[in-house]
Amino acid sequence: MLVNVYSAAIYEIDAYPIRIEVNLDRGIGYHLVGLPDKAVSESSYRISAALQNSGYKMPHNKLIINMAPADLRKEGSAYDLPIALGILAASDQIKDDKLQDYWFMGELSLDGSLRPVRGALPVALKAKEDGLKGVILPFENRDEAAIVDGIEVYGMKNIRDVIDFLEGRSSPEPYRLDMEKLFYDELDRFEHDFADVKGQESVKRALEIAAAGGHNVLMVGPPGSGKTMLAKRLPGILPPMTLEEALETTKIHSVAGVLKSSRGIVTKRPFRSPHHTISDVALVGGGSYPQPGEISLAHNGVLFLDELPEFKRSVLEVLRQPLEDREVTISRAKFTVTYPAGFMLIASMNPSPSGYFNDPNSPLRSSPAEMQRYLSKISGPLLDRIDLQIEVEPVPFEELSDSRRGESSAEIRKRVIRAREIQTERYRDYPGIHYNAQLSSKLIRKFCAVDEASLQLLKNAMDKLNLSARAYDRILKVARTIADLDESQDIKSHHLAEAIQYRSLDRQGWFG
Numbered sequence: 001m002l003v004n005v006y007s008a009a010i011y012e013i014d015a016y017p018i019r020i021e022v023n024l025d026r027g028i029g030y031h032l033v034g035l036p037d038k039a040v041s042e043s044s045y046r047i048s049a050a051l052q053n054s055g056y057k058m059p060h061n062k063l064i065i066n067m068a069p070a071d072l073r074k075e076g077s078a079y080d081l082p083i084a085l086g087i088l089a090a091s092d093q094i095k096d097d098k099l100q101d102y103w104f105m106g107e108l109s110l111d112g113s114l115r116p117v118r119g120a121l122p123v124a125l126k127a128k129e130d131g132l133k134g135v136i137l138p139f140e141n142r143d144e145a146a147i148v149d150g151i152e153v154y155g156m157k158n159i160r161d162v163i164d165f166l167e168g169r170s171s172p173e174p175y176r177l178d179m180e181k182l183f184y185d186e187l188d189r190f191e192h193d194f195a196d197v198k199g200q201e202s203v204k205r206a207l208e209i210a211a212a213g214g215h216n217v218l219m220v221g222p223p224g225s226g227k228t229m230l231a232k233r234l235p236g237i238l239p240p241m242t243l244e245e246a247l248e249t250t251k252i253h254s255v256a257g258v259l260k261s262s263r264g265i266v267t268k269r270p271f272r273s274p275h276h277t278i279s280d281v282a283l284v285g286g287g288s289y290p291q292p293g294e295i296s297l298a299h300n301g302v303l304f305l306d307e308l309p310e311f312k313r314s315v316l317e318v319l320r321q322p323l324e325d326r327e328v329t330i331s332r333a334k335f336t337v338t339y340p341a342g343f344m345l346i347a348s349m350n351p352s353p354s355g356y357f358n359d360p361n362s363p364l365r366s367s368p369a370e371m372q373r374y375l376s377k378i379s380g381p382l383l384d385r386i387d388l389q390i391e392v393e394p395v396p397f398e399e400l401s402d403s404r405r406g407e408s409s410a411e412i413r414k415r416v417i418r419a420r421e422i423q424t425e426r427y428r429d430y431p432g433i434h435y436n437a438q439l440s441s442k443l444i445r446k447f448c449a450v451d452e453a454s455l456q457l458l459k460n461a462m463d464k465l466n467l468s469a470r471a472y473d474r475i476l477k478v479a480r481t482i483a484d485l486d487e488s489q490d491i492k493s494h495h496l497a498e499a500i501q502y503r504s505l506d507r508q509g510w511f512g
Contacts (some may be wrong), residue, residue: 015126022086027062034067054112078117081106116140143264146177199399212419213481214437221392227348236409270301
């Protein structure tokens with residue numbers, strides 16, 4: 001007897017339908033075909049024990065299981081449940097009336113319970129797109145799948161619950177999730193607040209500009225000056241995610257298997273802070289069967305690289321292309337995958353190996369040669385892609401001991417949101433452009449025009465600082481953002497002068 005059961009495979013961050021054909025014939029043997037990986041091939045042992053411990057049996061006849069399309073690689077343990085149901089239906093142990101209406105996914109434990117799997121959200125989205133009635137998956141994945149409206153979602157704890165539903169012995173209600181309430185309730189809740197930061201007003205200003213225009217930032221300062229503390233507070237002043245951004249971010253986290261089970265949707269902009277020992281594959285994504293890396297997990301959020309020169313140079317260099325294209329393409333011999341990587345890069349570093357370069361009060365000193373050797377770990381092309389370079393000074397005792405609270409993240413965020421609204425309106429006729437950091441060279445010439453006096457100021461800065469063409473473009477984009485924060489239609493000289501100040505590492509004499 002031939003039975004078809006339906007599931008899905010994940011490719012990039014989208015799902016593709018998989019038809020699992022189970023044929024029971026005379027003879028003996030268990031044959032699984034259709035490019036299964038090791039986890040899928042081992043499913044027969046899990047399925048056999050799960051069926052036996054759930055009151056069913058594995059047929060002793062010849063089983064041929066084909067996973068179509070046969071040329072698409074099948075990965076992971078999510079196919080345990082649909083294969084088990086196909087075997088039971090093919091051997092007449094259960095009815096197959098409802099198998100055509102649903103997609104099934106779930107890993108089987110030996111006792112028949114269902115374990116959570118990756119990719120529930122893209123599977124539910126694809127099932128709705130294809131007109132399926134619903135999806136049946138592990139209980140822990142139900143919040144994630146229920147984000148999709150207009151499709152039935154059943155979260156089951158074991159295979160017995162699934163069979164009782166298919167046989168009509170139980171009639172559970174489809175799981176419902178008030179996604180909008182969950183989404184909007186979480187938008188404004190942040191653990192870290194700029195009001196707790198003492199001093200550092202100039203750095204706060206730079207981070208506000210970065211948030212308003214989506215610019216990359218490098219903070220340079222001695223240990224204890226507050227670089228990490230400031231970086232952790234940046235997501236709190238970024239504009240809230242739109243529902244579209246939240247769904248896209250959730251899909252990436254779902255595919256990577258890092259989505260928190262306590263909620264079905266990512267409501268806050270991601271903040272990823274990998275350790276400096278990370279490999280280039282872990283950062284950009286990859287592996288034998290490519291998975292999203294840290295830069296994709298930071299999509300629509302912040303990637304924070306603390307102690308930037310401690311990262312391997314090869315790791316930092318692979319950031320160059322994603323910073324420009326806002327996506328990363330991973331190529332293998334037989335296929336290519338592309339993951340989104342639209343993140344803000346926030347990096348921090350000490351000014352020298354000792355951390356106290358040019359500090360006359362420090363017992364640890366570094367020579368200019370040591371300093372240059374230390375900074376040479378970061379290439380010029382990478383520095384060119386960082387819009388704002390800020391020197392972070394230690395906080396004086398008078399400011400540190402001041403009991404007054406600073407300006408809150410909520411107040412800063414209001415100005416950032418207003419600036420972003422101006423940019424959204426300005427670029428409404430340009431698909432894919434939402435804020436100033438995304439401007440191409442052509443659009444910079446159109447929207448970042450300056451008067452003759454400002455042009456002369458920029459020319460002098462280019463000559464004295466020996467700036468590259470890319471740095472020239474980035475100064476104009478930052479100046480455009482500063483003007484937007486002032487709600488000024490034109491870029492004025494003081495906007496441009498402030499933008500030039502944020503090229504600290506380009507200044508002559510910075511190395512001592």
